[in-house]
Amino acid sequence: MIDSPVQHTGILTIGTPGKSLTECTREISEWVGGTGITEGLLTLFIRHTSASLLIQENAAPEVQDDLIAYFDQLAPEGSHYAHDSEGPDDMPAHLKSALTQTHLAIPVIDGRLALGAWQGIYLFEHRRRPHQREIALHLAGE
């Protein structure tokens, strides 16, 4: 039991090269480390609806290729969407965003994020072109 938690907030901006999984575990761990909090809860919230967040395996790079190919097949580009004014990759991007996560929460225990041995934090860019993406951060703890 820990008395009187404190909290920190921030915005992290990540550049993406277009459709991809960009790992940002290190940037986020460094931000957490900088707060001095060793026990608490980290929350990440992506401020977009055509990119999302994902915890995935960070050991085998083929996993990331398979994830991107899978979601392309599950929510394909095509002429059957009512919303097409922002390009053929926009509505599939919203669908992929709905199927994955706009936010993540990860406990901080014993001074580090409670990620498993093979887990990494990814920004999942669904648009074809490069984008600057903002992630709002919140950390409460002690």
Added chain:
Amino acid sequence: MIDSPVQHTGILTIGTPGKSLTECTREISEWVGGTGITEGLLTLFIRHTSASLLIQENAAPEVQDDLIAYFDQLAPEGSHYAHDSEGPDDMPAHLKSALTQTHLAIPVIDGRLALGAWQGIYLFEHRRRPHQREIALHLAGE
């Protein structure tokens, strides 16, 4: 860094007209505003398994039509489900709920929800008939 966060809880009841995306950004923002908290973390939890929560674009209404049509096609009604005692739209509703979100968390920064410019908070009703849906609210901050 902010000392000694406080917390608030509540229940928000939203009526839905049957299968639809009902935006509730305003109701939720007003509840947050009423607490006086300007820095913290809001959590929403829907107390049902045949309706869910979603952050999506609130600019183009066609996006919402496409989302509803997409999930209808991804989890269609049919005679192939073992669970059919509550009607043909019940098991597809559970599947859509599993594919989207039962809870959302959104940081509150500088006195407002850290939503992006085009993001809205939606209750995604998956049943055909109108329902009253309960969302449990939790806000911790200062």
Added chain:
Amino acid sequence: MIDSPVQHTGILTIGTPGKSLTECTREISEWVGGTGITEGLLTLFIRHTSASLLIQENAAPEVQDDLIAYFDQLAPEGSHYAHDSEGPDDMPAHLKSALTQTHLAIPVIDGRLALGAWQGIYLFEHRRRPHQREIALHLAGE
């Protein structure tokens, strides 16, 4: 409004019999009860990428059978994945994990989890063989 929340963290280990939905509502409720916190926010985070978390109906067992069959059909085993070095059920497990939840948050209100009448907390095991799975727990409140 409640002053000066405190927090608790822990790790819960759950054994699974291979591909299944294992309800762990009771274990988690007991852990919450043991902290003495009656108003707050519980967060669960599974430390794996081939198993996930799900809130689902716990009344009709057929719902669980349909969920397992549905995700098997949505992310089938096959020879079309680049990542196949850990067995044919590994990449489908990562996809099912991406489509469901690595973490859940549930408010605690009036001394109990704010779950709806028919909601249970499930560990969704996606691998064929039995596994020991770790869930990191965080509870802040009063």
